[in-house]
Amino acid sequence: MTDTAGVTQTLARYVVDAKYAGVPAAVRHEACRALLNWLGCAIGTARHETVQRALAAVAPFAGAPQAALLGRGERLDILNAAFLNGVSSHVLDFDDTHVEAVHPSAPVYPALLALGEWRRVSGADFLHAFILGVEVECRLALSVVPQHYDVGWHVTGTAGVFGAAAAAGKLLGLNAQQMTWALGIAATQSSGLREMFGSMCKSFHPGAAARNGLSAALLAAQNFDSSLRGIEAPRGWAHVLSTHFDPAIITEGLGKHFELSRNMYKPYPCGLVVHAVIDGCIELKRMHNFLPADIKRVDLRVHPMVLELTGKKTPATGLEGKFSVYHAAAIGLIHGRANESEYAEAVVRDPAVIAIRDRVFAVVDATVSSFLEAYVSVTLRDGRVLAHHVPHALGTLQRPMSDQDLEAKFRALVEPVLSVDQANTLIQQCWNAGDLRDIGDIARAAAGAS
Amino acid sequence: MTDTAGVTQTLARYVVDAKYAGVPAAVRHEACRALLNWLGCAIGTARHETVQRALAAVAPFAGAPQAALLGRGERLDILNAAFLNGVSSHVLDFDDTHVEAVHPSAPVYPALLALGEWRRVSGADFLHAFILGVEVECRLALSVVPQHYDVGWHVTGTAGVFGAAAAAGKLLGLNAQQMTWALGIAATQSSGLREMFGSMCKSFHPGAAARNGLSAALLAAQNFDSSLRGIEAPRGWAHVLSTHFDPAIITEGLGKHFELSRNMYKPYPCGLVVHAVIDGCIELKRMHNFLPADIKRVDLRVHPMVLELTGKKTPATGLEGKFSVYHAAAIGLIHGRANESEYAEAVVRDPAVIAIRDRVFAVVDATVSSFLEAYVSVTLRDGRVLAHHVPHALGTLQRPMSDQDLEAKFRALVEPVLSVDQANTLIQQCWNAGDLRDIGDIARAAAGAS
Numbered sequence: 001m002t003d004t005a006g007v008t009q010t011l012a013r014y015v016v017d018a019k020y021a022g023v024p025a026a027v028r029h030e031a032c033r034a035l036l037n038w039l040g041c042a043i044g045t046a047r048h049e050t051v052q053r054a055l056a057a058v059a060p061f062a063g064a065p066q067a068a069l070l071g072r073g074e075r076l077d078i079l080n081a082a083f084l085n086g087v088s089s090h091v092l093d094f095d096d097t098h099v100e101a102v103h104p105s106a107p108v109y110p111a112l113l114a115l116g117e118w119r120r121v122s123g124a125d126f127l128h129a130f131i132l133g134v135e136v137e138c139r140l141a142l143s144v145v146p147q148h149y150d151v152g153w154h155v156t157g158t159a160g161v162f163g164a165a166a167a168a169g170k171l172l173g174l175n176a177q178q179m180t181w182a183l184g185i186a187a188t189q190s191s192g193l194r195e196m197f198g199s200m201c202k203s204f205h206p207g208a209a210a211r212n213g214l215s216a217a218l219l220a221a222q223n224f225d226s227s228l229r230g231i232e233a234p235r236g237w238a239h240v241l242s243t244h245f246d247p248a249i250i251t252e253g254l255g256k257h258f259e260l261s262r263n264m265y266k267p268y269p270c271g272l273v274v275h276a277v278i279d280g281c282i283e284l285k286r287m288h289n290f291l292p293a294d295i296k297r298v299d300l301r302v303h304p305m306v307l308e309l310t311g312k313k314t315p316a317t318g319l320e321g322k323f324s325v326y327h328a329a330a331i332g333l334i335h336g337r338a339n340e341s342e343y344a345e346a347v348v349r350d351p352a353v354i355a356i357r358d359r360v361f362a363v364v365d366a367t368v369s370s371f372l373e374a375y376v377s378v379t380l381r382d383g384r385v386l387a388h389h390v391p392h393a394l395g396t397l398q399r400p401m402s403d404q405d406l407e408a409k410f411r412a413l414v415e416p417v418l419s420v421d422q423a424n425t426l427i428q429q430c431w432n433a434g435d436l437r438d439i440g441d442i443a444r445a446a447a448g449a450s
Numbered sequence: 451m452t453d454t455a456g457v458t459q460t461l462a463r464y465v466v467d468a469k470y471a472g473v474p475a476a477v478r479h480e481a482c483r484a485l486l487n488w489l490g491c492a493i494g495t496a497r498h499e500t501v502q503r504a505l506a507a508v509a510p511f512a513g514a515p516q517a518a519l520l521g522r523g524e525r526l527d528i529l530n531a532a533f534l535n536g537v538s539s540h541v542l543d544f545d546d547t548h549v550e551a552v553h554p555s556a557p558v559y560p561a562l563l564a565l566g567e568w569r570r571v572s573g574a575d576f577l578h579a580f581i582l583g584v585e586v587e588c589r590l591a592l593s594v595v596p597q598h599y600d601v602g603w604h605v606t607g608t609a610g611v612f613g614a615a616a617a618a619g620k621l622l623g624l625n626a627q628q629m630t631w632a633l634g635i636a637a638t639q640s641s642g643l644r645e646m647f648g649s650m651c652k653s654f655h656p657g658a659a660a661r662n663g664l665s666a667a668l669l670a671a672q673n674f675d676s677s678l679r680g681i682e683a684p685r686g687w688a689h690v691l692s693t694h695f696d697p698a699i700i701t702e703g704l705g706k707h708f709e710l711s712r713n714m715y716k717p718y719p720c721g722l723v724v725h726a727v728i729d730g731c732i733e734l735k736r737m738h739n740f741l742p743a744d745i746k747r748v749d750l751r752v753h754p755m756v757l758e759l760t761g762k763k764t765p766a767t768g769l770e771g772k773f774s775v776y777h778a779a780a781i782g783l784i785h786g787r788a789n790e791s792e793y794a795e796a797v798v799r800d801p802a803v804i805a806i807r808d809r810v811f812a813v814v815d816a817t818v819s820s821f822l823e824a825y826v827s828v829t830l831r832d833g834r835v836l837a838h839h840v841p842h843a844l845g846t847l848q849r850p851m852s853d854q855d856l857e858a859k860f861r862a863l864v865e866p867v868l869s870v871d872q873a874n875t876l877i878q879q880c881w882n883a884g885d886l887r888d889i890g891d892i893a894r895a896a897a898g899a900s
Contacts, residue, residue, distance in 0.1 A: 053672040058665070061527035063513045077511035152685035157638075188607075188651050189658060191641040193677075195685040201638050201676040204669075208639060215508070219654075222503040226651040227643075235602035235645040 157192020164213020557610025607642020614663020731782025
């Protein structure tokens, strides 16, 4: 590479040359946190109909049983496993979120775990490849957002394919030339429309990104070539898929800071905009331990976007419940939690929940700085008024979920699939992933079914 | 579907309801011509390194031996077979060209033949599905070109995926709802950058379109859903991937005229811009039967684009030879033909070819109406001046290749792979494809290797 190398080549060279020793301990631990969070999401939704239908579509054409489907007994070839585990990662929209860009894990970990299991790679190589893949996809996304997203692209798909390609290419030991080609082959497969939000295709995007990125790396490993300037050329990815491109974002400070440090995890399986309200209600319930019958009324002061996106007063289904800040408050106050089980249709239609929901009043308050902030006030029948201010919702960078929080989330997600012992084993494997001699241990443990 | 159905639903409904009886005989025959031409291109390049590398990359992950690789002994699952046969279709850039839009066959026939062989479909169903797939991809392309192409998209990839999805969906018997989803799943996979021209990724595009379109249909058949307005929604395919969109082009006159009628076939495996010159040289050689030693000088009057794109005076490799109108004239005058064999490096470096090439003089003539027109004049050492005007190159709609021309092209392409008997059998199968009870007969014959 010369000084005139473009960003595609510079980025490729960085990924090829990077050493795990250069990654700070906190970033390595963040990769373990992301792994635990991702596995929980994928295992927990392994039997969702979105996954069932995708599996039924591709199973007759799958190859040798090289890699596990998370939370399931089946084993498929690594490309199809990457695809299906990518789909299940995102079905609940409960996976991680970079503060400014993509859902980082859903396109990258499925490609890596399938490839890593098949090649029996070490946990350290696996985590390092993940960290680099996230770096690539986030920097690419940051170089073109928000215009790229505004045009209509689902950036988790369009940038995710690069992350999967870079990560898989690192595991495959590509040289700089091949890594450049891998990024080019990823560029020419980049796709995913926001129009698909609300359909099964939203989860299809990280699945396709995982599979296509992995195949880009496999092709490049065979010297299947592509443009050397797939990202920055006048007809390259950035200019064709966005009206804005800041190439410096891709290369500045590579290896100095890590985008994975800016990763967030959701405590609740619903849109981020109601998280602060749920936090406040759970906290009030925890502090004062009132009963539902004690509640006279509930007042919320929220950011305008909260009512714009989740203003549904009388939700009737689980999915509608996710778009109701009123339901969100009710389950926080009654159940003291908001897991997927609190979005079951039976809960949304539960008269006890509806009784509280109907006493919730939400108003927009211009002094609320973001949709991750909220004020909750509960008036009890005995006249007491219990108020709580949530300046930053749980899961934000200002108030991250703790490792214990992530464990609890994981346990709740995998409960229908794994035994308590299996869950505990997998949790420990995640925290110690960097010491594993064979990452396949995690893949097999996460498959669950014996 | 109601009157308010958008173009995605209208197009889906058309494909689902269409009957083969409604297709004119000339269009059916055009499907056979396209089939013969496509098979020749794919069989002839089955051992090209682009295909070898792609096969090496995916073979370890392929599934059951459901479908043949053209010109090869291997059998793979239908998705991988569609991919690889799509790649080999386009390696020489010798496949068919719609007069205004895409390379129609390369994304559609590979998906269909793989699926058709596996499902043992009849030749009539197979040809009909192809005709519909071409209709879909060409109409989509026409609705967004030239702006879509100018932005930097390789329309054979971006529109081809819809053609493959529609054609495969027709064979699978999708209902209108499922066909709409299949088009949506295709929309959200649409990709392929013109930046990749000149690399192996150009051939990757129809391969990926074939595989992804086929998978879209397979997913939709399992009721994997997507947007119902994947094409026309504000954040749908047309608006995200183009600055121009004329939806009426997609639906006007559906079933009344067929875009396949506007398909062109290349007689020579090089850019269309030198075809008229080659025609003129071959024709002069045929009429006057001079020897290379008789030639004193050669004068060409051509459209400006000819010298802009193929002005290379001293090509040194086969690929460079394709960008030299001088080499084109020399091989036409010496060999009386221009097959792939005339672009071998040995021919490009042959002193006898170079001797003539150096006597070729080309000038731009503003009166030449298009790059498919040319004037050729040969001055012999005996003083005679032999002139020929080619108003329309062979292969254009004004002067189509005859069925015999297509047979000759096919024979030349498959010669390294198939015996004369095998080639003759396959030619007859193509002309009679509509009568075959099992299209797999053609797939197996086209595999070649016993």
